[in-house]
Amino acid sequence: xxxTLASHLTALKxxxxxxxxxxxxxxxxxxxxxxxxxxxxVFGLIGIGGAMWALMNQSSVPVRAFGLISIDxxxxxxxxxxxxxxxxxxxxxxxxxxxxxxTRAEFGPMLVGAALGxxxxxxxxxxxxxxxxxxxxxxxxxxxxxxxxxxRRSAEAGLKYLVYGAMASGLMLFGFSLLxxxxxxxxMPEIALAVSEAWSLGDAGQHMIVVIASTLVFVGFGFKISxxxxxxxxxDVYEGSPTPVxxxxxxxxxxxxxxxxxxxxxxxxxxxxxxxxxxGRFGYVIAVLAAITMTYGNVTAVKQNNxxxxxxxxxxxHAGYLLMGVAVMTTATVDNxxxxxxxxxxxxxxxxxxxxxxxxxxxxxxxxxxxxxxxTLEDYEGLGWSSxxxxxxxxxxxxxxVGLPPAIGLIGKWLLFKATLSVGLDWLAVIAALNAAVAxxxxxxxxxALFLRGDTxxxxxxxxxxxxPGLAHLSLIVLAIFTVYFGLMWDGIMEWVSxxxx
Amino acid sequence: MIQxxxxxxxxxxxxxxxxxxxxxxxxxxxVLMGVEIMLNAANLALIAFNKYMLPIDGxxxxxxxxxxxxxxxxxxxxxxVALVIAxxxxxxxxxxxxDDVANLRW
Amino acid sequence: xxxxxxxxxxxxxxxxGLLMAxxxxxxxxxxxxxxxxxxxxxxxxxxxxxFLGATQVLLYVGGITVLLLFAVMLSTRxxxxxxxxxxxLMAPIVGLLGAFLVTTGxxxxxIVRAAGGALGPTEPTTEKIGNLFMDPxxxxxxxxxxxxxxxxxxxxxxxxxxxxxxxAA
Numbered sequence: 001x002x003x004t005l006a007s008h009l010t011a012l013k014x015x016x017x018x019x020x021x022x023x024x025x026x027x028x029x030x031x032x033x034x035x036x037x038x039x040x041x042v043f044g045l046i047g048i049g050g051a052m053w054a055l056m057n058q059s060s061v062p063v064r065a066f067g068l069i070s071i072d073x074x075x076x077x078x079x080x081x082x083x084x085x086x087x088x089x090x091x092x093x094x095x096x097x098x099x100x101x102x103t104r105a106e107f108g109p110m111l112v113g114a115a116l117g118x119x120x121x122x123x124x125x126x127x128x129x130x131x132x133x134x135x136x137x138x139x140x141x142x143x144x145x146x147x148x149x150x151x152r153r154s155a156e157a158g159l160k161y162l163v164y165g166a167m168a169s170g171l172m173l174f175g176f177s178l179l180x181x182x183x184x185x186x187x188m189p190e191i192a193l194a195v196s197e198a199w200s201l202g203d204a205g206q207h208m209i210v211v212i213a214s215t216l217v218f219v220g221f222g223f224k225i226s227x228x229x230x231x232x233x234x235x236d237v238y239e240g241s242p243t244p245v246x247x248x249x250x251x252x253x254x255x256x257x258x259x260x261x262x263x264x265x266x267x268x269x270x271x272x273x274x275x276x277x278x279x280g281r282f283g284y285v286i287a288v289l290a291a292i293t294m295t296y297g298n299v300t301a302v303k304q305n306n307x308x309x310x311x312x313x314x315x316x317x318h319a320g321y322l323l324m325g326v327a328v329m330t331t332a333t334v335d336n337x338x339x340x341x342x343x344x345x346x347x348x349x350x351x352x353x354x355x356x357x358x359x360x361x362x363x364x365x366x367x368x369x370x371x372x373x374x375x376t377l378e379d380y381e382g383l384g385w386s387s388x389x390x391x392x393x394x395x396x397x398x399x400x401x402v403g404l405p406p407a408i409g410l411i412g413k414w415l416l417f418k419a420t421l422s423v424g425l426d427w428l429a430v431i432a433a434l435n436a437a438v439a440x441x442x443x444x445x446x447x448x449a450l451f452l453r454g455d456t457x458x459x460x461x462x463x464x465x466x467x468x469p470g471l472a473h474l475s476l477i478v479l480a481i482f483t484v485y486f487g488l489m490w491d492g493i494m495e496w497v498s499x500x501x502x
Numbered sequence: 503m504i505q506x507x508x509x510x511x512x513x514x515x516x517x518x519x520x521x522x523x524x525x526x527x528x529x530x531x532x533v534l535m536g537v538e539i540m541l542n543a544a545n546l547a548l549i550a551f552n553k554y555m556l557p558i559d560g561x562x563x564x565x566x567x568x569x570x571x572x573x574x575x576x577x578x579x580x581x582x583v584a585l586v587i588a589x590x591x592x593x594x595x596x597x598x599x600x601d602d603v604a605n606l607r608w
Numbered sequence: 609x610x611x612x613x614x615x616x617x618x619x620x621x622x623x624x625g626l627l628m629a630x631x632x633x634x635x636x637x638x639x640x641x642x643x644x645x646x647x648x649x650x651x652x653x654x655x656x657x658x659f660l661g662a663t664q665v666l667l668y669v670g671g672i673t674v675l676l677l678f679a680v681m682l683s684t685r686x687x688x689x690x691x692x693x694x695x696x697l698m699a700p701i702v703g704l705l706g707a708f709l710v711t712t713g714x715x716x717x718x719i720v721r722a723a724g725g726a727l728g729p730t731e732p733t734t735e736k737i738g739n740l741f742m743d744p745x746x747x748x749x750x751x752x753x754x755x756x757x758x759x760x761x762x763x764x765x766x767x768x769x770x771x772x773x774x775x776a777a
Contacts, residue, residue, distance in 0.1 A: 005744050012749075019756055026763060066749040106767040113760035120753060128569050132750040135576040136757045139583055143764035146587040155591035162584050163533050167524055170540035173573060174517060177544045177566075181551040181716050186565055209716055212704070504614045509651070510716065512618050516644070518704070519625035531679045532634060535641045538672065539625050542648045545660075553655045564733045567657050568740050568747050574660075574667050575754055579761045581672045585679045586765040592682055 011065035013054035021047025037104035075123035077500035086115040114140035122259030157240025172220025178213035224257030238312030247362035283330030294320025353412035357400035360479040371461035384450035509550035517543035620647030
């Protein structure tokens with residue numbers, strides 16, 4: 001008994017590191033007292049580093065832990081993205097001026113809690129664990145979104161996120177209960193069996209049940225990835241939340257959402273020879289949603305003046321691009337099964353490029369807010385000349401987001417387009433290409449404000465000296481270097497991605 | 503004779519009532535109450551399915567009930583967080599009327 | 609007897625839900641919610657889920673509704689108006705309901721149900737649920753994660769609820 005328990009626990013080493021980090025941070029916060037924020041943050045970074053180290057040492061042989069978690073290369077890929085993003089967000093959270101010093105020490109445990117939930121969410125194939133992981137991620141995010149309690153916008157963001165999130169999880173839970181009724185199990189492979197049986201042997205009523213249950217479940221996932229028509233919370237919440245929290249929502253939370261969505265689609269709908277007509281129609285719906293999501297995000301972003309809001313709409317648009325990959329996976333016909341793998345690979349690669357560039361872009365927005373209090377395009381005018389390093393990094397991240405050479409974003413878009421064309425969704429590829437042109441326009445607006453507008457004199461902002469702010473700036477520069485480096489040599493990422501898809 | 507379908511009809515009706523509350527109310531707290539009703543409808547369906555489940559090897563494990571336990575616990579935490587954020591927000595605003603929260607418009 | 613209990617608790621749940629969704633007074637809505645949640649707890653008992661019925665009464669009826677009533681008192685009493693424009697939103701909801709009600713009875717029931725149509729004898733489930741929570745191959749992990757969730761979220765909630773120093777002055 002204890003031996004099996006030990007083997008279960010070894011499989012979950014990164015999660016144990018994260019849990020331990022939460023506990024150590026909470027206890028340290030009490031012990032060190034008033035000026036504890038720095039110490040607690042440093043211990044948090046060490047803990048996240050430990051989790052990352054434990055994750056990298058995990059063998060790629062698939063194991064199951066506690067009967068609910070499957071530790072495979074796929075989950076290692078997603079957990080690596082989530083945990084490293086959490087580390088960078090933690091570092092940024094330590095220097096962000098919007099968070100008051102007296103609540104800074106408690107901010108860390110929230111962040112690590114969200115990361116723990118996200119890690120479990122992407123590794124599980126059981127509905128109960130999925131629910132608990134998703135709620136851990138969501139509840140920590142709600143609290144963090146409302147963290148600047150003296151800012152009306154932040155509290156509103158927290159409340160709005162919570163109300164709509166609770167609604168989405170209520171709908172998702174009803175979908176789960178229908179799936180449980182259909183299959184008598186909480187385990188995705190058994191649900192897959194029941195779903196395909198209900199579809200191939202059942203009458204119209206059973207088809208209806210499958211459709212209703214799938215729709216309700218996808219409301220929950222769609223909310224997490226902010227896909228149309230469940231995107232409406234994103235702009236207000238992204239704008240109102242403290243900037244490090246915004247990058248957590250845009251990167252870690254969205255990555256986790258895609259992680260669980262792809263696993264669900266892959267296990268429940270693709271593993272079995274489910275009836276072709278149903279899957280084809282399903283894939284078509286996702287393709288249409290992807291097109292609407294990216295068009296809506298990009299077109300609305302053009303009118304925005306607040307940088308965080310603009311990036312929020314751009315993040316909705318990127319969810320649309322990523323959904324293109326899901327559409328590829330689901331429209332792959334039986335004689336073209338390879339397209340499933342191609343679609344998945346393109347999503348995962350695009351996620352890496354999105355991850356680096358978005359984390360960096362929000363980091364730069366935070367740096368400008370910290371130093372100059374700049375939030376809108378007018379505030380940004382001429383600031384590029386006052387802090388050229390951050391300005392240059394911002395330009396690189398924007399280049400990657402729009403998909404121009406030499407950044408990694410270009411490779412991501414190219415793979416996605418190729419995958420889309422391989423299953424014959426040509427119209428979707430055309431819409432995506434048109435969207436990229438629109439995106440170029442509003443990303444250029446930021447670049448123009450930074451370097452081509454306003455007075456180019458040096459402005460003395462609130463400079464912050466010290467090791468931690470230095471590290472935070474360094475993290476942006478490192479991310480910018482990654483953007484360009486992987487944009488030129490993407491073989492390493494490609495290898496990692498195709499290993500994760502296996 | 504009460505059978506599974508009666509529980510399912512009831513669950514569907516209660517779910518719809520909760521959804522009506524969520525969709526038609528402007529007050530955040532009432533929206534949350536609607537969400538609680540929706541969660542309860544889903545829980546009821548889960549327990550009803552669990553009760554009528556075909557036994558495997560002569561036993562039915564109460565997995566549906568375990569699921570409901572988790573939902574109830576999570577819902578409690580959710581409402582606690584909602585209350586805290588709402589109070590923090592109302593403290594910031596001069597008014598206590600949730601309708602004045604601009605960002606919460608649909 | 610079970611039939612009578614079902615009808616009683618079901619009407620409690622339905623009436624409570626109806627009043628919750630449409631009553632113009634927010635405090636009355638909150639008490640209607642209490643009634644609906646109690647009705648659902650009773651339905652759990654008719655389904656033999658004794659432990660969950662008790663949990664429902666303790667946590668939902670006793671805890672969550674008190675929190676919600678607290679929030680009601682901190683906010684307002686007259687903001688419960690229903691927005692007429694959203695009646696347009698009702699069409700999809702009613703459509704969903706219709707589709708659901710028509711299909712569940714016919715489609716889902718034959719898949720789920722064992723031979724017998726009526727409720728079988730009930731036995732206590734508390735011990736079984738407890739064993740599932742403590743079984744490493746069953747639901748031990750989510751149970752422990754739930755503990756982490758409650759700890760983290762409550763620390764966060766307390767941090768948010770605490771008045772700052774200049775705030776208290």
